[in-house]
Amino acid sequence: MNFDLDIFMDALTQRAPQYLVEHLQLVVIPLSIAAFIALSAGIILTRPGFRHLADRVMVLFNAGQTIPPLAVIAIFFPFLGLGYGPAILALTIYALLPISRNTIAAVSAVPREVLDAARGMGMTSWQVLCRVELPLSVPTIMAGIRTSAVLTVSTAVLAALVGGKGMGAIIFAGINFFRPELVLAGTIYIGAMAVAMERVIAFVEWLISPAHLK
Amino acid sequence: MITLDRISKTFPGTDIPAVDRVSFQVNAGNICVFVGPSGCGKTTILRMINRLEEPSSGRITVNGQDIMSLDPAVLRRTIGYVIQQIGLLPHKTIEQNVSLVPELLNWPKSKIKARVTELLVLVGLDPGTVGRKYPHQLSGGQSQRVGVARAMAADPPIMLMDEPFGAVDPIVRIHLQDEFLRLQQHLKKTICFVTHDINEAVKMGDYLIILNMGRLIQMGTPLEVLTEPADDFVLNLLGDDRGVKILDLTRCETLMDRDRNFPYNPDSCLIQSVKPVKIALELMMKKNIDQVGVCKGERIVGVLTWNSIKEHISRVSRDRP
Numbered sequence A: 001m002n003f004d005l006d007i008f009m010d011a012l013t014q015r016a017p018q019y020l021v022e023h024l025q026l027v028v029i030p031l032s033i034a035a036f037i038a039l040s041a042g043i044i045l046t047r048p049g050f051r052h053l054a055d056r057v058m059v060l061f062n063a064g065q066t067i068p069p070l071a072v073i074a075i076f077f078p079f080l081g082l083g084y085g086p087a088i089l090a091l092t093i094y095a096l097l098p099i100s101r102n103t104i105a106a107v108s109a110v111p112r113e114v115l116d117a118a119r120g121m122g123m124t125s126w127q128v129l130c131r132v133e134l135p136l137s138v139p140t141i142m143a144g145i146r147t148s149a150v151l152t153v154s155t156a157v158l159a160a161l162v163g164g165k166g167m168g169a170i171i172f173a174g175i176n177f178f179r180p181e182l183v184l185a186g187t188i189y190i191g192a193m194a195v196a197m198e199r200v201i202a203f204v205e206w207l208i209s210p211a212h213l214k
Numbered sequence B: 001m002i003t004l005d006r007i008s009k010t011f012p013g014t015d016i017p018a019v020d021r022v023s024f025q026v027n028a029g030n031i032c033v034f035v036g037p038s039g040c041g042k043t044t045i046l047r048m049i050n051r052l053e054e055p056s057s058g059r060i061t062v063n064g065q066d067i068m069s070l071d072p073a074v075l076r077r078t079i080g081y082v083i084q085q086i087g088l089l090p091h092k093t094i095e096q097n098v099s100l101v102p103e104l105l106n107w108p109k110s111k112i113k114a115r116v117t118e119l120l121v122l123v124g125l126d127p128g129t130v131g132r133k134y135p136h137q138l139s140g141g142q143s144q145r146v147g148v149a150r151a152m153a154a155d156p157p158i159m160l161m162d163e164p165f166g167a168v169d170p171i172v173r174i175h176l177q178d179e180f181l182r183l184q185q186h187l188k189k190t191i192c193f194v195t196h197d198i199n200e201a202v203k204m205g206d207y208l209i210i211l212n213m214g215r216l217i218q219m220g221t222p223l224e225v226l227t228e229p230a231d232d233f234v235l236n237l238l239g240d241d242r243g244v245k246i247l248d249l250t251r252c253e254t255l256m257d258r259d260r261n262f263p264y265n266p267d268s269c270l271i272q273s274v275k276p277v278k279i280a281l282e283l284m285m286k287k288n289i290d291q292v293g294v295c296k297g298e299r300i301v302g303v304l305t306w307n308s309i310k311e312h313i314s315r316v317s318r319d320r321p
Helices: A005-045 A051-066 A069-080 A084-108 A112-120 A125-162 A168-176 A180-208 B042-049 B072-077 B094-098 B100-104 B109-122 B140-152 B170-187 B198-204 B222-227 B232-238 B242-249 B277-287 B306-316
Strands: B002-009 B019-026 B031-035 B057-062 B079-083 B158-162 B190-195 B207-212 B215-220 B270-272 B291-296 B299-305
Touching: A005 A051, A005 A084, A005 A125, A005 A168, A005 A180, A051 A084, A069 A084, A069 A125, A084 A125, A112 A125, A112 B079, A125 A168, A125 A180, A168 A180, B002 B042, B019 B042, B019 B057, B019 B207, B019 B215, B031 B042, B031 B198, B042 B057, B042 B158, B042 B190, B072 B079, B072 B100, B079 B140, B094 B100, B094 B109, B094 B140, B100 B109, B109 B140, B140 B158, B140 B170, B170 B198, B190 B198, B198 B222, B198 B242, B207 B222, B207 B232, B215 B222, B215 B232, B222 B232, B222 B242, B232 B242, B242 B277, B242 B306, B270 B277, B277 B291, B277 B306, B299 B306
Parallel strands: B031 B190, B031 B207, B079 B158, B158 B190, B270 B291
Antiparallel strands: B002 B019, B002 B057, B207 B215, B291 B299
16 A cells, blocks of 8 residues: 555545534534533532432433443444434533543532531622532533543544534544555544644633633 | 520431521621531531521521521522632632622622722731732631731621631641631621530630530530539540639639739739630739739739639539539
């Protein structure tokens, strides 16, 4: 298998970029849905009445992580068919765990005496959550979202196998036709996107982090 | 005024009550100290007054109102709360921490700002430098002061203080105690104060409530408790220097002999009548004399002798039969 620089340059500049937006959608949409679900679950599971459920729900989310994305697609295939929808669903399930785990860990780690003082001053539960627990949890929650984002960028490649498009299209084409130039071109974009996502989220994290940590 | 009526608290999953049928009353303007070993229920009682814990049975009223009829958050905004671990919000500046309760009460911004400055000065901190700092940039003593300032921010008539000076070294602690007592002379707050340190209890308290294993063992003024401990538990709690503690709380005028003539000359030792006997004793030992003149202002009103002190100690601090 020889490496043709012309094909590589063509793939890098002409063929691959058209998949960028598709791939970005395959990352941002599942990530947003997962962040919403995981944050809600994480907040509910750290409330006094539900704390005992936290472990069981974490087992469920852990299970979600052990199922390969392809298997998730296979399981939902009879209901959702092939294509974009199942790909989004599988990626969402995949992105859930790091965010929910970090949310639960972060909210649970807010010092007891801080919560005690906040309640003792006369904050309602809602005020304690919004003004104390969540602001102090931002760094850890954002770390979870970063992990999920990088994970989703690479996992989203598999979406192409079920007709879900994305950068996987060019990579799998390269594999099928023995063209390493295509695989390399696709991989470069995947890597760049992972790094870019990570940096963007890190910047957002810095923006919304509690002031004493800046 | 705070009243507890047969308050009990049993935590879920335990059989033994943490607080067992405790009743007492804290009068307005007084410092009432709950004292006892760890696990005696003093903190639980304190936390029931602002509903951070709910009693299993009994009734608590604050200024005649049953606290169970009030919204807990609203109730807590009218009661200052200081804890040993302080619990300043780490992501807020000192100014923001102190503004917490006034903000919850929707005070206008300008009023909050003025109040924060006033309070930081009151607790001996420089608003200009400390106000903009974050809690992790403060020393232990400074943090404790901020904790007290935050609790006093909305000028609550009642304060609950759980070992408020417990996390600082003994020298700073004594300093903070003295300052707080001086503040209290003007503020006249109704204060419930929890400590395990009997010396702190005797020093800070107008009234002591002595607790053991969830039960109220004895209550009274420090002098009443010191001179008439209810049982061996209280006796042990008071320590081996009970007599000296009594002398610290007894004024010279109480033990002086009013009828004896004091031979006055320029070298003779005088002491003001309101000073504690302990100071007179110190003076006698230092000067190697056995009597001092007691005066009110410029006028000599009596004589305090070594013998009368000795007799007093042996009379009041005699072990129980």
